[in-house]
Amino acid sequence: MVISYSCSAGSKMTWILSLLFILAAATQVHGVSLPGFLSIDCGWTNGTSYDDNKNTTLTYVSDKEFVEGGKSYNIMAQYIEGATNEQEKTLRSFPDGQRNCYTLPTSIDKKYLIRATFTYGNYDGLNSSENGSLFLFGLHIGVNFWTMVNLTKWGSSNTIWKEVITIASDTNTSVCLINLGSGTPFISTLDLRKLDDAMFRFLNRSISLSYFTRKRFGSVDDLITRYPHDSVDRFWEAAKRYSFPWLNLTTAQKVNRLPGNDDFQVPSEILQKASTINRNFSWLNISVRASDNIDYRSLELLPIFHFAEIDGNSPNRTFDIYDDDNLLFSNYTPPPFRVDSTYNSSRFLRKKGVLFTLRKTASSDLPPLINAYEVYSLVRMENSTTSSDDVNHMKDIKKYYSLARNWNGDPCSPREYSWQGLSCNYANGNKIPSIISVDLSASGLIGTLHDSFMKMTSLEKLDLSQNNLTGGIPDYQLNSLRVLDLSNNQLDGPISDSVLQRFKAGQLELRLEGNPICSIVKEKYCSNKKNRTPIVLIAVLVPVVFILLVVLVCILWRLCWKGKSGEQEDYSLYEEETPLHIDIRRFTYAELKLITNNFQTIIGKGGFGTVYHGILENNDEVAVKVLVETSIAESKDFLPEVQTLSKVHHKNLVALVGYCQNKKCLALVYDFMPRGNLQQLLRGGYDNSLNWEERLHIALDAAQGLEYLHGSCTPSIVHRDVKTPNILLDKNLVAKISDFGLSRAFNAAYTHISTVAAGTLGYLDPEYHATFQLTVKTDVYSFGIVLLEIVTGQPPVFMDPQTIHLPNWVRQKIAKGSIHDVVDKKLLDQYDATHLQTVIDLAMNCLENASIDRPSMTEVVSVLKLCLPISSERQSATSTPRKKNVMDAEIPRQFQLMISGGSTTSYEGSSFQSGYTGGVSEISHISGR
Template sequence: MAEGRPLLKQKDLMVISYSCSAGTKPTWILSLLLILVAETQVVHGVSPTGFLNIDCGLTNRSTYNDILTNLTYVSDREYVEGGKSYNIMAQYMADATNEQEKTLRCFPEGQRNCYTIPSTSGKKYLIRATFTYGNYDGLNSSENGSLFLFGLHIGVNFWTTVNLTNWGSPDTVWKEVITVASDTNISVCLINLGSGTPFISTLDLRKLDDAMFLFLNPSVSISYFIRLRFGEVDDFITRYPKDPFDRFWEAAHRYKFPWRNMTTNKEVRRLPGNDNFQVPTAILQKASTIDSNYSEFNVSVRVSNNIDYRSLELLPIFHFAEIGDNNPNRSFDIYDDENLLFDNYRPQPFRVESTYNSRRFLRKKGANFTLRKKASSELPPLINAFEVYSLVRMDNLTTSSDDVNYMKEVKKYYSLARNWNGDPCSPREYSWKGLACNYANGNKNPSIIRVDLSSSGLTGVLHTSFMKMPSLENLDLSHNNLTGPIPDYQLNSLRVLLEGNPICSKVKDRYCGNKKNRTAIVLIAVIVPVVFLLLLVLMCLWRLCWKGKSEEQEDYSIYEEETPLHIDIRRFTYAELKLITNNFQSIIGKGGFGTVYHGILENNDEVAVKVLVETSVAESKDFLPEVQTLSKVHHKNLVALVGYCQNKKCLALVYDFMPRGNLQQLLRGGYDSILNWEERLHIALDAAQGLEYLHESCTPSIVHRDVKTPNILLDKNLVAKISDFGLSRAFNAAHTHISTVAAGTLGYLDPEYHATFQLTVKTDVYSFGIVLLEIVTGQPPVFMDPQTVHLPNWVRQKIARGSIHDVVDKKLLDQYDATHLQTVIDLAMNCLENASIDRPSMIEVVSVLKRETIDNFNPSKEECHGCRNSKAVPVDDLWSFNNKLRWHLLSVWIYRWGIRNEPHFWAS
């Protein structure tokens, strides 16, 4: 085995640092073979009930017993369709720590390829996938510096990303999810993201006890982040059979002073009914503490560079059992950074307790967990085991199970060679080719409404499964070789097309049409397109003639205004606009005022170019004076005006481009664009600060008049910027701008302004109150429930009947503080007072939101510019070490007598 080669690289998710001297640094020479053979005494290779062990790409045999665990591995042939089997490169074969590393299955075709593994509905399972690239394709994809990653789905929901960029070819990465089966099978899907061919080496399924992980449900799963055992441990990995569920427990290896390790031979029990985690006794019989002269220790959990940490929501779980003799006095507090998680914890003698809060997932790049001795305690803290999981949301709905089963019967009967695997309809972007689905039922499972298998080479009879699908409306089986009778199902709503099949010579007109009908169909099919094409040609000729004549007579470049505005922003000519927008190719928005185009300046800066329609130019007398005003408006939370075009035939504004879109899109989007509570509060504060500037720092004050979530744009770091401010004043009331009428948008309208047309800054305050409620609830300003309801009234009704928790966006999964939530809702309701005099000013609104963000998240701990949304790591985190280490490192910062010292030891 090569010197220094790790056995496995834990999923590329995190780096844990630990404190040790160079002489005690765990080396990677230890083989998993040596580790596991010593602890594996099972004979005959019989896997426990509920275990399924799949060696992906195995071709030379159907089963074998793994020499490390004695578990029986099987080929993946019956669990997957498509893909190609490969062996890793010969030079890596000798160093492979198990047979499963040697083979793999890759999927060069199709965006989504799925394994379907049997399960029991409602039961909990641990699913683990491993990935050993081994340079099987000779492309050196993991080490050549180019992006190499692909996605994983559990069922129809995103699970995680496998990122092998800049990792060694022989390295093994694993991913693990714990989930509740929703049906009689579970799909594990590999998603081609366009940055490397997906592949997989092994896929393992482990059935868990019903009593375990009680906080899981069909909508909530968790992905493995780290799992550590403490004390003096010889094995680098502890797994099956010591853990009957085959969880991987990594040794913390904390052996040098001031660490003290504890061991007992006594049984460590669980209280009756306490089966949430079922930590193995062998793990609980060991623990780590620190020298009695020290009062606390800190474990730092960090994400490696190969993971998009912004999607992580972490759940720490601590396992404690007092294994010291003589009933010692030991109590301590547990902190996340300096936020108290658990107060005055006292480990019970020889009895395990697991401490966690499933209602509080931590959304951050990393977490520092501190165990701090209480003043009354005689002994410092100890710890036996520690786990961290990340939240996996399971909110996408699967297709109706009846539809799925019927389509599988059809596929099998006709031996269809299509890449139909996974769910037929969900997620939408990966729905099966040839199907159309109905997603309009909201919280109901999507259903198949159209099947198009025309010209697909179908032979045999018409399968009855088509007729049994309850939602099917249109079935096109034309131009195949179907014979025999048509099943006599009276489904008047189902339209069947069988034209071009032998079956049509014997069946009724309803499905194939008689000669007369066919003639009419042919005539219609010929005449209508011909007429349409003639009209289209005539229209094109007319437009070409008109365009040629127009261009001969009206060249926009000659209409440039000779006298420029004396302002400090760039003036663009019409020719320059054409150049930076690539002749107005890429449309990113439209409205009554005109069209928004994406553009790229000479320095490669991206911009949004808003071009007025020609009918608006003549009536935009206030436009140029307004540009003069806007050119003087500069604030970090206002979209910057880069320049303008002053042309008698074309007026345009050029703004900074906002790559994350607008707030409405993020709030209404799917679970791939979820905003957590911290991000929502910061976005609210950003928008409020932008309005405060317009109201208080501009002379005269600028009233936006169209504050709404579509007009709050977000840059790459989720910093919010108000857009379209003041532009509405450039038009009279008969015209629109940025897809909304000048007076405002339905749902955001200030009732006082609507009645009196007396404009004040409090008009914006009212609209901002609606925005705040949208941020909290995720609901639009006006919606059906079941009748049309205005969002403020809906909130009042919900709170009156229940509590504030009933109005919170379900995507937040209760990850917020109720006190702070109440403050934000109260602030929103104050902004929505009918009389403007009763509403707060934007100065007061900003003050409240600043206090909430500071109280919630203490941003003073992040000193770097832009850290808040980008999660950039401050300078003191730069010791994350060489990210090519294939395992995680663990650092412990020791605090002596409550005074923080520099780390005693560093991993090298």
Template structure:
């Protein structure tokens, strides 16, 4: 018995040991998984029990920031440990996490955000805008909008991307509308064959991902999905009711041989949803919340099907995106996965409305197993050359440079270039570092050889620091200026450096160092003092001759100067304003403007404000330089408003302001150059061809989107006040961009209008505004209506026919006497859809109603224009250089969804569950 008892204990102990080891093994994450609990203070980490995955602190992945916990009252409702802590970034405009990765490897990266009122400021519910941005690497990924958001709920963002190097970075961007923070960050490696449309120039951001059938848990993730994708349960989002039917099978559902684009888990494909056989179609509509701007979204839907019905059914259906056919007469394969998507073809379907319609020869209604939708993220910005980036980061570490701006990529994006660096942005090449200015930066220790080893570095300023030791004996690669003045350098100057100096290839400055104590060479002297001493000596020796020569020469030059074009050679530098505008864009000097415009050689436009010149920046980018006439500078009230407005607004349909010149003799604005001129020029026959009907509608939609952004997305709202065809510029792809914000006015939403002196352009001026001086956003709507009429008719807003007539009145008269075709531009050659023309005319006339209250909003205008452009070209991109912001679906565990059932009689039943707020509205439709 004793032996038997001992044997039992041994077996029990062995089984426990196996169990412990099994749990420990399971707690090890799959290769490449990175699980970060942001703000977690314990360096030892922990195991998330539901996932059995280890999470660690974020201290090794990020610099800066502050650790916080959500308030105690939210702790009990937290669904996981990651929600309870967070890291905020009150300092700096960009703060980045750097995660190790394999170069060219494909990853899913997920970030979560739970506010939990950690700062006790109630920022998500105080009525203010709470918005910050995310960058994936050096490209804009998405915005995180927590305005009017339940502080206990979690928002998650996912992106599928390719690692550009041996690390991938995620940066939080401070827009000035709330302190950025993050709760967790997770990196998941994917197979290289998965999501084949993702490449080095295209990433995709999560919009929605659903599994169908009767599923008990709301989120399905790891370990069911070995890639830890989040699959939301459609049946829990929309409680099933007739005519919806759930299907399931225990049979194995296999991928079609050679098809591993998505690797949907078996458990997900073993469930599906279909309809009662009396019904013929199902539709899924996923709409964004008011927090998000979906207007510029380009979406890619992926449908996952498998026929899991036990019999051998005849199930065939068509698949639509809105009204556009995606796939015709599709039939799911029995117990095999069919993943249907349109390659890399991204759709403009802002409300993600998709329908599955039974075909006439099908005996069964459609079914679906799973569904994914992603939005396009363009990876257009290039990272800094890897060699330059690695060296400057080593320098940062060596000198312990804790500058707030030295986060993320050194040169990219340009708006976030590291302080003290100048980068060269050659087209289609990774940016190179050409200037490093670390003067007066408190540098100590030796002079780093890394500086001399940077192959593109031309100018290095390390003056006024505490560098010690000798200059390393190393041949500079491309260095032209090396300023080491006022340090503590000693020892001999290397021959490699001296040879460069003596050959005139390097300007070396060592004044103020011990090495110059017994050295009188030029690089050890104050060149300015020497130059001044030499000048005084020369003047003292030959003053009579030089003075007479100078006087004679100056007189001759003065005569020639006034004989030619006066003012061209005036020293404008003395008129530079000492105090710059407090805005984050480049300030140009007058000398720089002369250089980039080739001495104001090429005029591309003129107006009452002055002249617009063509220019080219140092990096080759083309710009338009608008120079105000000197006679109008003193009374110019438009310059400052335009600079301040354009420095704050960023939209693909608003002109990008590159910089400004603030000079007492010259005020100028520097914009992206629009090579196709303005809409007025083309409509008046100034282009080599006439715009066709679709091109005109695209441009109208572009302009409408720009105005809607000013009205709805800016805080406070901005009224342009001078909307006209001359102020709608066109890039090389005929994308419309609104310009000329000199008359813009901003006002708070708390006021319906502001009083101001009437301003604008004859023919475009809102009659109600002109009569009352009460300015509202509907003032722009009226002007846009005139623009729309010009697009339709090709006529100016005021013209002779044979007497002076206002365009809206002319259109009314023509339609009253004849038909709508009489008002269409003759250059259209009747190549347009009559119903489309009629609808656009009707919209334009709505916009020019005399009473502002009768006019539509720009949001309504856009909605109506999009009806007539159902298939917007997915590759129609702005070449203006304006950052293209894309907003995707914020995700949460929703608390309300709506299902609607309708039949041929149009009688329907709707079902609702309790509503407490959420980011999405999901609708399901079925019909007989």
């Protein structure tokens, strides 16, 4: 087996006998490789495959063909000695990247069971699972959240396993490990098992099932029953009810399925055993309960019971089945020697404790029996995948150019894990993301232009500049393309007519400067547009230089008319001669006038100056912020903003397109954010209000931007003015942090830097304001205010009826009522109460007076990800270390099963506990008088 159990001394002999039986079977069958079966030993490097003759007889293969990235490790030697199989000994770890994915071959619309196991074995020597720190990471099935892997306070030699049953939507299905900043993701094994089409008939592409618990009853020697006894290799755990009043039933007669009941195909071997209770008792209870640290309100559980009457004496056995006090099935009689699987796929249960009662009816002679049961948790497959054609084209491009990019999983979905260098459109009618921009500039591309670029039907912008591409430009028929930047390559032609015609018609911006073809072709697309204005100025001024008198006359004339006609003033004369040594575009004042249509459209105003809407030569929209100050010496914000944004690049930071350094005008040119800023949307009316999911996405976007500034920049950067007006939103509501005028670099070697307190009223960190000692936690405090604004829709300081700070208002409202009293009314109660509580708690943690008590932005990001629909599934509990190699799905190990019954005989005070010491559940009997 992949995972073994430790067992009590009394069960060792049966375990040894069982193992000998398996070994005997393995001597007859070697290397079983079944159609639709794929068994992957992650991190195994000693060959291409091997036969697991010790346990299952299945063939295991290396994971090299199914994953990119990651590092192979062996668990520590002290744990290898105790490993019961090869799969436990190796693993693959993923220290790099937020998302790393395995790609498994599947058939479209076929059903699969996918299982992953995790044995830490202290492979990295960090003792991460036992040192008390948070150690968890996420799992995605395709582009949707599946479950959490929580190894916090977990024994290093223990194993966790996760299982999902899903329908493949494509020829490949990905299983992705998500780094949440709380431990390095790793994986030990990955199994793919194709299921019969008739199984789990209620599944569809929108619904998958995550394993919760699966038990078999009766007198069972093996702790786990799996392949070859179960043809699809499910893990059935032995319930181990051997003490009074439990009674075990066994038959050698085959138990068949009822006609048409192929939903679950429970093995006959499992159905040939059952458990009941002494006939003096009338009912038994099965209690499935989530532990306190599991977000049970997000769980949607589906119980499935498997019954078969195996008493050959034609007994009269009828019972009712209850969910708590709700009758699920009445007058149920198990069919003799036939399995009947009882469930209600239209009813998923949302309860912390679910008590299932099997109670005999008044007309029944015998109490209930049960052969097996399963409980699954619903996984909603709500995120759409990118067009498979686009995905295949990008993979072809990656392969053709041998790109060393961490491109894993879906290119666009989920959007927070979109591929580097791609922009996607999430707003089309069918909700399928499409790739609209590809930026592979300076990526070391060698060879000709690959035709896959022009097969992506939604592509609008393609930047392949600063590479070593050769040849010509093929005949592309892609009407969506608006910008094709091939500058600074080695292209020597020819250029296809279709491209030239679109360029001449103004439908395509073509950039070819810096290519050999430009030595032959003298066209506008070969000119360096960035340098065109200085060339024009030189062409005009050089002749004038030779005529000194004319120059002097011109200057005097302009000075003379300066006060008379401001509109006629030539600002080009005031261009700073010494540019900033920054690798972004420098605009002249004349260019600013042109792109803003003479500063016609104002889109924002503030103490800093005025923001105008502009359109560049390539039709890209920009925002031009003209500062009040007219010199770098006067402006405290201009130079820090330019220096910061020219160095940092992140999808959640606003992009600085360029700047203007003129003695009469200082300006910054940014990407245009058509949805404005967060403050405007939160204060707007119902028509443009944000829903709960959009607010969470915006919060996560902003948090990721700050996390990048704090953790990925060297030195770290403290923004110092985090607030809703400085969180801008693009057309897809992707948030980007802006306004870095107050930002400061922060060396991690120091605990703080001393600086005059700056920021905005209501967002100011009280510790920073009192001590002038700046740390990254200053931004965390401000972000806490932003989170409360997102939840409440209220400003940071307002009248109610007297002036009150938002955190104090929230505390007062909750103290007098509940968290629901602080929620923005525009949400119309359409939100998840559990996640609301999580966000408010997170905000309050960010607002701790002492910075040391506040979380880092990495921790903030981890919490917010758990609240999003793609990761709204709950964290699993792992509070108690277990004995070695306990097979577990984390959640079920916190459950308790118990029975109770009513009888005419008193067994007062009786108490029984299972002899199974390595298992998931405790079993107790309570007298039922």
